[in-house]
Amino acid sequence: MHFVPQSRNTEERTGMHQPGGLRWTVGLAGSGPVSCVEPPARMPRARALELLRGSDNPSAYMALNQATSHFTVAGTDGFIAYRRHGGFLFQLGGGFGAPAARRTLLAAFRQFAQERACRICAVQLQEEDVALYREQGFCINQMGTAYTIELDAFCAAGSHFTRLRNKVSQARRAGIAVVELGVDAPRGSLEWGELFSISHAWLAAKRENTKLVEFMVGELGQPRDLERRVFAARQDGKIIGFISFVPVQGARPGLLHDLTRRRADAPPGVMDLINMTAIARFQQEGVRHLHFGLSPFAGLNPQRDRVAGKSWLLTQIAKGIYRHGACIYPARQQEQYKRKWHPHVALPEYVGFEGGFSLVGLWRLMQLTRTV
Structure with missing residues (x-):
């Protein structure tokens, strides 16, 4: 509480x-x-x-x-x-x-x-x-x-995504591999302990430099909350960053890009690689929309x-x-992150x-x- x-x-x-x-x-x-x-x-x-x-x-x-x-x-x-x-x-x-x-x-x-x-x-x-x-x-x-992207229309080719592709390639060259917990890797208390450790360190560092919205953002929850999907970046066997996605229903069903956390020493491009990997899987599964949620102001x-x-x-x-x-x-920073994925819908x-x-x-x- x-x-x-x-x-x-x-x-x-x-x-x-x-x-x-x-x-x-x-x-x-x-x-x-x-x-x-x-x-x-x-x-x-x-x-x-x-x-x-x-x-x-x-x-x-x-x-x-x-x-x-x-x-x-x-x-x-x-x-x-x-x-x-x-x-x-x-x-x-x-x-x-x-x-x-x-x-x-x-x-x-x-x-x-x-x-x-x-x-x-x-x-x-x-x-x-x-x-x-x-x-x-x-x-x-x-x-x-x-902001929302329509996954059946999303393609990271073209000049709009050149910088993003370069960052993803940089992360891959650093030996980063992305897995979905519970699909490509175990989803248990050990993995959740790593996620909590990264999240706590990330939040502690962020509080020194910026404000963190609560109430209108999600939480990590528990491994048993299977509707929450977690994609994690690993380097040398350790999780160094993750993004969680939660379900969205209604007129634009799909997933919401929710928590984003990484270690302070994670290589550049890690979060972009995680999101790009998740998008590829969602497209294979026929997921229709990826929502980035509200950008206040x-x-x-x-x-x-x-x-x-x-x-x-x-x-x-x-x-x-x-x-x-x-x-x-x-x-502005929050909006820029979402806009770099060139969303199709802005409501x-x-x-x-x-x-x-x-x-x-x-x-x-x-x-x-x-x-x-």
Whole structure:
């Protein structure tokens, strides 16, 4: 369980409560500036995976993260994934499950938030979510852009990929071999121990130089989570880097390029070699799409960020972070990595603030995601 800093006066009480057919985790926060994240109330993993199959959100799998709670309504075929922080309930995507259930879920979730003196901030909303959230009084702004390549059309030949091919060749000359764990190599506790070791070292080094988004990214999980595919680079028998991929359903089914980790001394081109190897296998298997996920603050487009009632201030803040805010979040760097694969699809994702844009809510979101 992860806790954010809390004030001396913060008191938390947790449990399961079911008045009116709702299931939730009860948490009471005091007057401190930052409240603790509620211990998650979660539905069985298999059931959650089943409900995620109907979602067009390429990041839907993030709803399974261990620190994320699941809000459900009895008799309703779906759930809302959220985390509580600093007087806000931060919702990941729209409701997951049957489309007919989403309106009921949102109305109940708003009541749930009101009873806890919280406001809702929904992140990574899709275009099809916008109308419902506007109707429910949310201020909607474009949050960034999600990039996708269509694997049946992807080819790394041509001048566009010359630099990428050179980096891949450099990694191969260094003796790097890429394997898929559980297919080409064992997928057990020993291998997962190597992955965790690399991840912890990578995160420790990154924290000195850049900010790492949490909540809206995945986690390593366990070897038994077989729907999470892991491709690892090996040199002299040791894993030196890896990329994990998680399933995406809906209108553009395929896989999401999720965690990317490497050792500090890994040769140049290692991550490109891993991704290129994975793409080749996915193409052989007939996988249709490889999603690179959301690039926050990137690709802000006046033609798509035109939702009635949007916040002008939030638009200016997002543009400012993209252009000048690398110390807050490396938006340009993230976008450049995804664009170098020449994605075929670029779709907007949105953020919605219940009752209007809130600077406090934006600050709390940045705290939750560890961008500040």
